[in-house]
Amino acid sequence: MIRLLLRVLGHEHARPVRRTVALMTVTAVVEGLSYALLVPLLRALLGGAPADAWPWVSAFGAAVAGYAVLRYLSDLAGFRVGTTLLRGAYDRLGDHLARLPVGWYDEGRVGEVSVLAGRGVMQAMSVIAHLLAPFVSAAVTPLTIVAVMLAVDWRMGLAAAAAAPVVAAIQVWAGRATAAADAARADRDRESTGRVVEYLQAQPVLRAGGRTAERFGLLDDSLREVQRASRRSTLSALPGALGLALTVQVLFTALLVLGAHLALGGAIGAPEVLAVLVLAARCADPLLSLAEIGGRLRGARSALVGLDAVLRAEPLPQVPDPVRPDRHDLEFDRATFGHGDRTVIEGLSLTVPDGQRLAVVGPSGAGKSTLLHLLARFHDVTSGAVRMGGVDVRAMSTEDLAARIAIVFQHVYLFDGTIEENVRLGRPDADDAALRAAATAARLDEVVERLPDGWATNVGEGGALLSGGERQRVSIARALLKDAPVVLLDEVTSALDPVNEVAVHEGIERLVAGRTVVMVTHRPRTARHADRVVFLDGGRIVESGGHDELLRGGGPYSEYWEIAMAPSAE
Template identity: 50%
Template structure:
């Protein structure tokens, strides 16, 4: 566990952790030595010359004062290290999460990540503050006692050593069961957390279809599994506690029986027997402590293993220095990519010319959004290359690539701040006037006028106070404020009314005059105004060209255009 703790803290905390361990070990050694001195002190006190016990009593007092001083310093260091550990672990987890590829964030991992950053970090925080001190006491002090016992009676010392080995074996066997049960419980707890969030988010759908009762079934199953996992953890932990307690008590009984036999045999004095039994009791006490701490130690070990596994997760490789780009055109060359073994892009080659608007068209599941994410390098392709300005995105540092690209997705998340704060995310150092100018271009000023408080009105967690179209307008305002040479738009007008759709199309047209714009398009107006159109089908680009040219070919694009035009004229008619 200590090795995992060093890994989790990082090399910058090695010195502080080693100092704390040194203090804890020194305190445990002083405590063990003080208990050892009880033997000669009691032997003299219970013998024929009590006056000769004074030197031992004085030495014992000096050791206890030294132990108190060192233990106080070690305790302060433990609490300080625990606080630093909690803070730094949250920072390290946050930094790591920000570097992980988007493909890592699957639904089953999100609940586990939340638990990792809360319960698991709190569990580890208690390691240096509490568990580590008790663990060192429970191992170093008995070791000192066993070694000292050889100075007084080798037979009792051997019996203690055998008992120590037995305790170690029982602890190891019980620990494996506890560790496996805790890992299983962690997986189930993460699933239950995800089900709770899912149930809360699905309330509008469940109530709309009258599934307020049946909708509980998945959550009920997850909570029942969580309850079962807790019971399994208890069943796994109790045998270890009972087993260690039994071994410890049995060891003391054996030592008592051996000591009594040796005393009756005449090879051990009564005073020495009492002193050695005091020493044996001090040997058994930490063993009982290990039995009580066993479950907590295993949970902490699992927590350290999980956090270290997260920190060791491979991120997208980056070069030391970015290659210089030449222009801002975008190219995909023979790109292949699949999700969970299902291919999405199969040798896709396409080009997004500089200084114009390219529309990406295709049926659902054709990989349009995947193309956007590949260009932004949320993950890397399985094969092929994605180039920006003639340079593979894998040869650009993240900050250099993101300085070239703005992305607007259909699913927009807003932070729990004001309208102005959420637009400013696009460029935090922008002035208020620059933020408002970008917001007006995206028609966010209409939102500010509607809300009490105007630009300083809170949008709620996730933008809960705004409609989907309003959240999307704020997202577009962010992209306008960032003012990058490449803009990637995943159907930005999908959730807007006709008036605002027209206004945003004007803004996109203005962007495309001097920028490279790639837009996933379904709206007919967007397709008609595009400078270049790429049609995806079967993971490949099957057609490329301008609107009139593609219509004349009478291929997939022409078919798509006719179907969309026909759907545009649909009306709901009341039947008599």
Template identity: 75%
Template sequence: MIRVLLRVLGHEYAGPMRRTVALMTATAVVEGLSYGLLFPVLRALLGGGDARPWLIGFAAAVAGYAALRYLSDLAGFRVGTSVLHAVYRRLGDHLARLPIGWYTPGRVGEVSVLAGRGVLRAMSVSAHFLAPFVSACVTPLTVVGVMLVVDWRLGLAALAAVPVVAAVQVWTARRSVAADAERAARDHDATARVVEYLQAQPVLRAGGRTGERFRLLDDSLRGLDAASRRSALSALPGVIGSALTVQAVFTGLAALGAYLALGGRIGAAELLATLVLAARCADPLLALSEVGGALRAAFAELGRLDEVFATRPLPTAARPVAPRRHDIAFEDVTFRHGDRTVVEGLSLSVPEGRRLAVVGPSGAGKSTLLHLLARFHDVDAGAVRVGGVDVRAIDPEVLMAKVAIVFQDVYLFDGTIEDNVRLGRPDATEAEVRAAAKAARLDEVVDRLPGGWSANVGEGGALLSGGERQRVSIARALLKDAPIVLLDEVTSALDPVNEAAVHEGVERLAAGRTVVVVAHRLRTVRRADRIVFLDGGRVVEEGTHDELLGRGGRYADFWALSTVG
């Protein structure tokens, strides 16, 4: 577990964690050795000798242990707090670098649980569970070593009990692994179902089902309840077995000590000290099952974190090249998503400062071209080039600085309108922000909202309409002032008023830039310098609007359908 924890923490925090574990181990050893001083203390007290030196030594040992325990607990909390921040930061950075294809719908609940209580549970190891676990393992072993020195027969008896206690703990852990894994899987599924239930509210209410229970969510919660019961029941035999084993070991040592004392082989001081030490070691051993259960839960979360961190982000070039031009080229590109070939053998180019429109039926691979150009994915064959340079050879930050993207589904962060616009260029002046907003006709929205620029947009932009969110997105892209603009279905779901405003903003955004636009509403592509019709991941037709209409092919059929009514 420690190896997995250190791997998750990374090199920066592995050292402090190792030092904390070493300090906890030293504390547990000192605790065991301080208990060993009971033998000379009791000998002196029961034998009529001078016990003061031993009592002073015992008090000093206890004081030393208390100081070490304070320092080790403090180190555990400090490391736990610092690594919690570090893991959240590392997780966020890593998730931002993973390919977009990694984010399947099933991972919504998984990442939500992992980024929430999963990280908290995993990182609570050093603050709450590591010290008791180390103490429960190391202190009894130290006491066994002391007993071997004092009386080899009692020491061997105690040593013989070590593999028995360890075997019971291993058996308990193995019994619980499958049930714990099932419970975690059910937990993730239930979280995903809760998210789905919330997202499905408009559909449920439109269907008049507001009073009904959501069957999928109910089934998921019932499954989680059953899995939790099975997890608790699977741990019960181990807890009982561990308690019985510890009590049996204590009884055996007491019986052996009494036998040796009655036979005159050991004195009353040794017997009494042995009973005290055995009783003192019983408490952490009995708590080991509870601590072990918490550690297994934390270890499971560590394993999931480790799996996420083990997922390779898109590779970066050892010697990145910065393009000097802003033309775009797809050269014999093939891209597969799972078992499906989305784009196959596609080649096309966009000269610098020109506009390319990509049209075609749903599932034709139109949006995939934008994703490949922004390097959300890497191609399986061929190359995507910007300024003649393969996007895989460009530093990701340099590539993103050259590209402004406006999607159909705009996501806004919970904050003010100005905060969301400034994401395009955080160091922009107030005049530049206002100019970008005016060009996107966002100023009209700001003027009618209570609070103006300080108006909160809500999580995901929920307090704004679709058209208003799209204007924020265009203003953000205008502020970024990137030489390449990617537009994906930006007006397909807007009312006529917002469509006109967004279309005007898009025209300002596209002026003088290299543009690739994906659209279903073909009226928005008439001004494109070139249009390609995509189907099945291949270019079926290409040319200008008038040329394609004159051919009477697939594009002409789409145009006729789009202009009906």
């Protein structure tokens, strides 16, 4: 468990964790040894001079006080280390998720990452803060007490020691018996979380279909599966808990019978028998708590395994000595990219000279957006290369590549914050003059002026409190503020009304001026202003040339506009 925890956190946290575990172990040993003073104490009390017990009472009190101090320090150390590790776990998970390829985030990952980033991290980090101290105490204190029993009477000590392998076997058996049920429950939890997210996202569709009063069948089924999995997980833990309780009771009864037999035979005194029985009774509580602590540890281990699996997912590789290009022309050199069993881009070659615009047109599923993702290195090509300024993007640092590219997507995501905070994401250190200039160029200033709180207006989660056109203006202002030499546009005006489309188009023209641009579009006006147009179909370039030239050619590009875009042709 500790090795898995350190693997998730990183071994830079090994020293404080091991120091805390050592302190908890010492505390548990001191607790067990303090009970050794009960033997002389009981001998004195049951002997001919009970007043002789006072020194032992004082010694026992001092030992208990020392144990209390150690317990306070070990618990405090556990909380402090747990808090530090919690912060470190979130930082490491966040950094790793940011370096994973976008293709890793398929639909099934939504629930998985949501569970892990929420309850999973908290459950895993609770090992140090809440579970490790009671577990160490439940395991080490009884073993120390058994050692004390051996010192008092080797026969009763051996009888108590015989229970140790039985308790260990029950714990191992319980862990194996519940592993499958715990894993099934974790899977159902992830699935149900994804269904909840899906249900929330589907609200517009459900309401448009007049189904607001109906239950969402997929979500209901998923929640029922969680209920069944939880029941199975609980039931699978019962045999282990009952077996442990039975073992403890049998042990105590056996010691009572053995002690009575030895005392009646004169082999041991009554005070020693009583002391051993008191020690055995003190063993019972921590041993019985092992069942509950073990179950919680198995749950934490399941969360750790999930975190470990995510952290083991291969990020995009980084070169030790990144190269910085000195220009910003773009090139696809026989680039091929596949997703699963499907080839999305196949042997594609094209160039975009520095400062020119390329428009990419084609039917849905042709691989248009994938071209932009490959340029931004959201994915790596399966074969071939993607270059910027003659340098393979895989040979550039992630930070340098990101700094050279501004991206405006069709579906804009804004963070829950103010308009100003979302624009400043493009360049956090920009001054107010640069911020206002970017807003004016994107015609975002018109939106800001009519909002009651102006720049301090909260946009809501995902930008839900703004219209689609307003979100696009924020996105364009953000890209303008970034002032990157390469601009990637993905159908940014496809779902806008005419007024917003004009405003966004003007902002786009200011954004792309003098920059290297690749834009996915299905607007004739946008394609017409490009220096070159490529028509993509099936991951391959079918036609290439100027907009007017391709229209006159009567090929697939011309047919595409006639069939798909004729109603909106200009």
